[in-house]
Amino acid sequence: MTQTRHFLTDLDLSPEELHRVLNLAAWMKQRPYAVKALAGPQTAAVIFDKTSTRTRFSFSAGIAALGGHAEVINPGDSQLGHKESIADTAGVLERMVSLIIWRTYAQSNLEEMAAHSRVPVINSLTDDYHPCQLLADLLTLRERLGTLAGKSLAYLGDAANNMANSYLLAGVNAGMDVRIAGPEGHLPQERIIREASARAAVTGGQVTVTTDPDTALDGADVVATDTWISMGQEEQKEARMQIFGDYQVNAAALRKASDAALVLHCLPAYRGAEITADVIDGPQSVVWDEAENRLHAQKALMAWLLVESGLADEQTIRLVREGEQG
Numbered sequence: 263m264t265q266t267r268h269f270l271t272d273l274d275l276s277p278e279e280l281h282r283v284l285n286l287a288a289w290m291k292q293r294p295y296a297v298k299a300l301a302g303p304q305t306a307a308v309i310f311d312k313t314s315t316r317t318r319f320s321f322s323a324g325i326a327a328l329g330g331h332a333e334v335i336n337p338g339d340s341q342l343g344h345k346e347s348i349a350d351t352a353g354v355l356e357r358m359v360s361l362i363i364w365r366t367y368a369q370s371n372l373e374e375m376a377a378h379s380r381v382p383v384i385n386s387l388t389d390d391y392h393p394c395q396l397l398a399d400l401l402t403l404r405e406r407l408g409t410l411a412g413k414s415l416a417y418l419g420d421a422a423n424n425m426a427n428s429y430l431l432a433g434v435n436a437g438m439d440v441r442i443a444g445p446e447g448h449l450p451q452e453r454i455i456r457e458a459s460a461r462a463a464v465t466g467g468q469v470t471v472t473t474d475p476d477t478a479l480d481g482a483d484v485v486a487t488d489t490w491i492s493m494g495q496e497e498q499k500e501a502r503m504q505i506f507g508d509y510q511v512n513a514a515a516l517r518k519a520s521d522a523a524l525v526l527h528c529l530p531a532y533r534g535a536e537i538t539a540d541v542i543d544g545p546q547s548v549v550w551d552e553a554e555n556r557l558h559a560q561k562a563l564m565a566w567l568l569v570e571s572g573l574a575d576e577q578t579i580r581l582v583r584e585g586e587q588g
Contacts, residue, residue: 264572268376268383269563270369272393272431273457277465280400280435282586287401287555287562289585294558297585299565299578300330306361306564308386309335309342314365316529317386317394320556321363328561333359343371352378360573361564382567384560392424395528396432397559402552403484406524411437411466416482416519418475418509419536420502422448425488425528430458434467441470443478445505475509479518486526487511487536503535512538516546524548 268274275283290297300306306325310318318334325332335342342351352375355362362383364372369390376383386394400410407413417429421444430450433440440458442450449471450458458469472478479485490506491499516523525537525547533539542549562585568574569582 264570266376266380266382267567267570268379269393269567270372270376270383270385271391272396272428272435273461274393275435277435277437277461280432283397283562283566284401284404284559285588286566286582286585287397287559288404289588290562290565291555291558293585295327297561297565297578297581298329299568299574299582300325300328300360301575303329303331304360305331305333305358306363307335307355307359308332309340309362309364309366311337311343311364311366312387314387316553316556317365320560321386324557324561324564325361327557328564330360348374349378351375352383356380360568381573382564382571384563384567388424390424390427391431392428392528393432394556394560394563395425396428397563398552398555399429399486399526399528400432400436401555401559402526402548403524405551405555406548407483412439413483414439414441414481415484415486416441416443416475416478417486417488418443418478418511418515419487419506420444420448420490420492421450421471423488423492425486426450427454429486430454430469430471431461434458434462434465434469437465437467439468439470441472441478441482443472443475444509446473448505449473475515476518479515482519482523484524484526485511485516485519488528489530489532490536491532506536510536510538511541513540516541522546526552529553 322332356379363386365386369388421442490502527549
């Protein structure tokens with residue numbers, strides 16, 4: 263019996279599988295309605311415990327393009343986590359839907375859902391990781407840079423958040439030189455660094471974690487950042503503006519990177535805080551391609567997980583196998 267595949271962290275794809283999924287995403291981007299992995303229409307549960315723009319629209323549009331129906335569940339719309347356990351909810355949903363996509367707080371929620379589900383569970387964001395965003399980022403970089411292995415990426419700012427974790431893990435999984443810079447007390451946990459270092463040893467990637475933004479930026483091919491004020495941190499705004507002030511992505515920072523360095527931001531962005539308007543709206547910014555590629559990368563991921571889990575028809579299997587070869 264085929265084992266159900268889930269996507270809960272960036273390392274749930276092997277380096278070779280990551281390459282295949284990115285190939286498939288690029289192939290499907292050129293053939294947006296060719297793969298009907300959710301024809302029926304089959305239903306995908308898209309659960310939101312946190313507000314969203316790009317995640318909501320990219321998954322809803324992607325599920326529709328795959329021939330399916332997105333059942334969007336907002337906070338308070340179901341018994342999940344209140345009157346019904348995660349395990350029991352999984353037991354119900356797996357009999358009614360083909361995919362479970364969840365944007366939530368604790369990573370343990372996703373892990374419990376996946377442990378009790380026979381259909382793929384996808385992490386659309388937790389406090390620890392944002393792996394779907396990184397698929398989009400890597401797709402965007404591959405479009406612009408051609409290859410990922412050996413390219414250097416500098417991330418500046420809150421280096422203890424989910425985006426820093428995912429940049430570190432997904433970047434080295436693709437064989438990149440990943441440099442994470444943030445102030446003391448706001449750096450990745452040791453377990454994340456260990457996991458990234460172990461994967462880097464396999465792929466030839468490199469891991470640098472530093473408090474010095476100049477070390478991270480030195481000749482970097484890519485410069486990335488994220489909001490300094492995540493959901494639930496609004497009352498800390500003034501303090502966090504002071505803490506992260508030296509890690510702003512601005513024109514001076516870009517001059518320390520390579521001349522053609524690409525700029526990433528997963529959005530929403532606060533111009534004048536983690537990034538300046540002239541940079542995010544400037545010629546080196548690829549944030550709009552990055553946002554669009556959430557759609558293409560997630561469509562590929564959903565189709566690929568269904569095939570790998572033994573839940574796809576023969577036509578979908580054939581098309582996915584063709585697409586993942588590039």
